[in-house]
Amino acid sequence: RVPHFYMIVCLVGNLSPALDSRFQDARLELYKILYGKMGSRMIPAERWRKCLTDTSSFFEPVLGKMIVQEIFPEQTKKFAEQMFSAIQDALCDRLDQVEWMDEQTRQSAKALVSKLQVEIGYPAHILQTDKVNLEYQNLEINEDTFFLNVVACLKVLRENSYLKLLQHHPQNNWHVYPWSVHSYYSIRHHMVVFPAGMFRSPFFHMEFPSAVNFGAIGVFMAHEILHSFYGYVLPGGCPACNRSALQRSIDCLVEQYESYSFNVNGTFTLLENTADTGGLAVAYQAYKNWLKKHKEEKDLPKIGLSHDQLFY
Numbered sequence: 001r002v003p004h005f006y007m008i009v010c011l012v013g014n015l016s017p018a019l020d021s022r023f024q025d026a027r028l029e030l031y032k033i034l035y036g037k038m039g040s041r042m043i044p045a046e047r048w049r050k051c052l053t054d055t056s057s058f059f060e061p062v063l064g065k066m067i068v069q070e071i072f073p074e075q076t077k078k079f080a081e082q083m084f085s086a087i088q089d090a091l092c093d094r095l096d097q098v099e100w101m102d103e104q105t106r107q108s109a110k111a112l113v114s115k116l117q118v119e120i121g122y123p124a125h126i127l128q129t130d131k132v133n134l135e136y137q138n139l140e141i142n143e144d145t146f147f148l149n150v151v152a153c154l155k156v157l158r159e160n161s162y163l164k165l166l167q168h169h170p171q172n173n174w175h176v177y178p179w180s181v182h183s184y185y186s187i188r189h190h191m192v193v194f195p196a197g198m199f200r201s202p203f204f205h206m207e208f209p210s211a212v213n214f215g216a217i218g219v220f221m222a223h224e225i226l227h228s229f230y231g232y233v234l235p236g237g238c239p240a241c242n243r244s245a246l247q248r249s250i251d252c253l254v255e256q257y258e259s260y261s262f263n264v265n266g267t268f269t270l271l272e273n274t275a276d277t278g279g280l281a282v283a284y285q286a287y288k289n290w291l292k293k294h295k296e297e298k299d300l301p302k303i304g305l306s307h308d309q310l311f312y
Contacts, residue, residue: 009034017050018150056177058153061126061135064178068122071179072196076206077121080199083213083286084120087221088113090286100245105238112228117191121199122178135160183220185227192224209298214287215311222286223279230271253277287311 009030016027024044045053055063092110095101101109125131139156141149173189176182179197186193194217198204204217231237233250254266257273266273291297297307 014154015147015150018147054150058150058157059136060177061132064122064126065129065132067179068126068196072121072199076199079206080120080194080204080217081118083218083290084118084194084221086286086290087218087225087282088116090289091222091225091282093289094282094285100242100249101232101238102240102242105232105240109229109232112190113225115190116225116228117189119174119191119193121194121196123174126178183224185224187228190228192221192227194221194224207298209300209307209310210290210294211287211297211307211310212300214283214290218283218286219279221279222282223275226275226278226282227271229274233271233274284311 012027012030016023028044044050091113095106095109095113098106136156138159139152141152173186173191174193174195175184175186176193176195177197178195180195181197181200181203183192183194183198185191198217198220201208202216203220204213232241233246238246250270253273254270256277257264257266257269291307299307300310303310
């Protein structure tokens with residue numbers, strides 16, 4: 001009976017939002033029973049937000065292509081890729097200064113950086129119109145029946161999911177929408193993803209001074225790359241490393257974060273703190289290298305800040 005009840009709850013969760021307020025009210029009551037206080041805090045989304053969410057869920061590649069073509073031209077993509085390459089180079093340079101790494105580990109770490117896959121802007125398949133059309137070839141939309149449209153969309157999504165499971169190398173490994181403001185590192189694919197939504201003000205703009213771009217999106221880039229180094233920091237993760245020197249660095253970072261006025265468990269947040277602090281240092285080094293190569297730097301008028309101040 002447990003699987004039976006579970007299937008019913010899933011069905012209610014998936015389909016009741018497509019029905020009128022009576023069903024949505026009943027769904028909220030069910031969630032209060034199932035999840036207690038968490039369920040009671042669920043608030044129905046505004047109509048515009050619900051429409052956007054449903055459209056995003058059912059037509060991600062279609063909506064993604066429209067948004068990417070609007071906000072992420074090829075020129076921006078190429079510039080972002082150049083920035084990422086500069087971040088990688090700066091990280092490799094800084095690895096030469098890490099005192100707790102032996103030479104073999106250092107070379108292994110550099111290889112880890114060079115083999116990293118990077119996806120910037122959007123997954124390539126959303127621009128392949130023929131393949132996207134193929135995903136929706138069996139979908140029929142009727143402008144008069146929202147509920148049946150949702151059922152039809154869910155059916156197509158399920159069928160496409162089954163087909164992707166049968167692929168040895170699925171095309172789309174992304175866990176976020178192209179318009180998301182959320183980057184991440186995938187351990188499984190040794191890949192970093194920076195969706196087009198990240199390359200908007202205040203994180204990035206083609207006309208911003210390089211200091212601003214590297215101090216914002218550049219830090220995110222370095223942060224995500226450093227997630228791939230977690231194995232070195234964890235206990236037993238680097239047997240050939242100088243563990244005493246590494247532990248001193250770890251203790252120093254833990255102490256730094258626990259000294260702040262707000263309550264932080266520096267040990268618990270160590271991995272993110274490492275990526276934050278290291279990412280800032282790597283991005284700053286990349287910015288300095290960028291200046292040496294490109295010579296000129298833009299100013300922000302009437303703000304009275306140096307380029308270094310703009311970076312931070």
